[in-house]
Amino acid sequence: MTGPLPLEDAQARLLALAPPVRAEDVAIEDSFGRVLAADLFAARSQPAADLSAMDGYALAADGGSVQWRVVGESRAGHPFARTLGSGEAIRISTGALMPQGADRVLLKEDALVDDGTVRCAQMPPAGSHVRRRGFDFEQDSTVLSKGTVLGPAQIALALAAGHARCAVAAVPRVAVLDSGDELVRDPAACGPGQVPASNGAMLAAQLAPLGVRAIRLGPVADTLEALAAALEEAEDADILVTSGGASVGDHDLVRQALADRGAAIAFWKVAIKPGKPLLVATRARGDAPPQVVIGLPGNPVSSFVTAFLFVLPLVRAAMGATASLPRPVAMRAGEDLPAAGARRTFLRAVHDGRVVREAGSQDSSALTALAAANCLIDRSAGAAPLRAGEEVMVFPLHGA
Template structure:
């Protein structure tokens, strides 16, 4: 199966899917991103800048380096004094008139027949236009003998070689990495404006849940979703606000959701199916929610609600742990990245060779948890094993999600598939990265 066969623009559902009210993922992503505002900027210390998104253009206020400086330990000389062909038999001898360590300026100018001993990084003295490497000379405190000629300007880093005054060196919307942090320090920017981090209120629902510090009976299950989602929020650069567990009554759910409306995003897990105790839909409406969709044409993660409550983004994710994580990846994370000021919102995508057999119905887009490896210069991927939506071990073992489009019914060993990476840039230095969907859902 070729890339063209595997990933198409269609991803179209048949009439049965439409009648079920399922929303295509790419349509849902567009709806979510269209509804997502960018947050404002705040002034932060450079020490807190790593991973933040720059909220201003950084313009260079002076050249770097600010003056011509030596790239070597050696001797600053006039090229006219050493331009002849020299040899061990006919060396040139120059008088050493000064020593200039890094961080100091020469007090003298280099004249004919003279040299200044200079250290790496020190400014080039007036009169000199070339630096001789110390290992290419024979020297004493008072003189230096030159056995090997150098080209004019050798071993000098010119003023502005790195950046020049007035240059826009880092653009607004750039995520700060160690390189950007170092450049900010070179430019003496102790504070910068960065986009605010989205605050995400997280709520789990269900009488069957017990929190980590509760005494619970055997019929209870541990609330893992809140903590998995909180970690995903932090991984996306946000601030998680845990609201605890809402019991299975409309009043309890309404109260908890109301507490979360001070955040930028509200994320619920559970209570979005059609059971007798699934009150999310009615409570959202009671709170004045403007809802956009309730079901997605994906697996895992079909029952999923999205809308706005009092102007805040509200997501109702499925209760199964894997479903909540997969749907967070596809919808909540992109919204957070847009809020944070990033210009692209998706995970890196690579193409890989599928190693197994897989079949499904042509009704939903599947995201299989996978393990991506590189063998003999090619990417290969296999599933983590059982793909049950309640099996959190499938996410623990996974470093990627295998994206199987709606219209694909089966995969065979050797077929090409698109793979969403889950651990950042682990593979992108070796792989061609492809866009991952609409609205600039590209590598970030």
């Protein structure tokens, strides 16, 4: 058996197994948070014609004219109906269509208006305060690339480009299974030696911002028969996430249950803390793409951290995201940190955007510190002690 994999190696191996992206057609207004499955090309130019960028007067400039006769108005949605002739001007509003014959806008505050005429102390240069046709984007140009996550600005751009619908990556089907004889579904009904089953709900909540409505299974008893039944129930899922039972104890049976059902173990154990006993496998499903199985540790903090580092990136990859891994940022340590151990360690911590401190107990069962944390401090294996004020790399948890 080879030793635990480095984090980046394990992530790369996992992402190489990502289920293929399936495309589906959705309304643009329902596409928030989804990932484009194909490049989006503009169906129109923006703006579709020359527009005024300011309130003022559109001028038909010629020769040495310094005075123009005001012959009408152009406002948004109500353009001036004819071509401007020599010596003519119209009142114009921001965003209104420039009339034929006009080549510049005199700002309202610079205009001298008297009895139906407008004058200026200084002629504005040609093109002043005009938004030219297509300056934002031209028809048939690529406005959004495949793999783009659609946020508010991207939705606005897609609509402006003339699209009411778009092709996005379908959200993969994800099943979450937590196992353990000690787990009780009803948190108010725990007997001696029992604990509420919280990991399944936690993992489902981690997946929810990606648009995943996880199928919940369990808690499942620590028997091969119960696990086999649960695995059969989860067969339609593209990704199966298990929590608990992936370690080396006598009652950690997930690996055996998967092997009994023909799953191929891709790798087991990652050189990180918390989360070393991570299991990744694939399971054939007839003509369908193989199911990807990620076995997470049962301790809640370990389960949370490994879901953040592995499950969420896998789901993003299955949704076609071009950048699926979380990205660290540099911050200043708000306190001294001791030397790191033999494994790369992720400390639950709190940051204010500049300075970061540990959130509390780093025990892998400590939910209070996890709930207080908004980031993970990344400490390399064998890292030297760190003094307060020195730079440290941090993974923000929210919005990542």
